[in-house]
Amino acid sequence: MLRGLTTVNFFADDVPAAVAWYAEVLGQEPYFARPEEGTPLYVEFRIGDYLHELGILDSRFAPHTRSEQPSGAMVYWHVDELEDNIERLLSLGATLHDKPTEHGPGFVTASVVDPFGNILGLMFNEHYLEILETRSTV
Structure with missing residues (x-):
């Protein structure tokens, strides 16, 4: 689907x-x-x-009322260097939403709130890299 x-x-x-x-x-x-x-x-x-x-x-044009609290679907974007990317986003005005959390070897998530109230999810995900590798060798 x-x-x-x-x-x-x-x-x-x-x-x-x-x-x-x-x-x-x-x-x-x-x-x-x-x-x-x-x-x-x-x-x-x-x-x-x-x-x-x-x-x-x-x-x-939002199809819902916007809250004063950070909101939105939690979408995680793969990054290679999670801590470095968090530090960069914070230096650009984002605020920490959820500190880095390991969910098992090779899976670490974190999120920040952009200056506009949206949650930006970041994740180091070893499966993403594995899939990328198989697609680039095909």
Whole structure:
């Protein structure tokens, strides 16, 4: 049934500020924006080994009421150096949401809250690397 991740959307009251923050975090500009001219209401970045989409959508279009508390689905993005990435995100204005937790050998998760109230999950996952290796040898 589920074939793969297509897009993860985060919400922001200030989309241009969120775009600037994520462009700094990701080291790239979004590839897609609407409207194309003027202040964007929605943007997408393509990131990672499989070019998954990370979208930033103006909070006015959220299908639910936004809470003052960090919220959203917990989506974990694989990172090779968990501690280094957490430190970098904190230095850029994120706050720690959940400290690094080992769930067994080769599986460590953590999360931060971006400056816009979204939870950004990070994970070192040895299976991700195994799958990536098998796909690159095919």
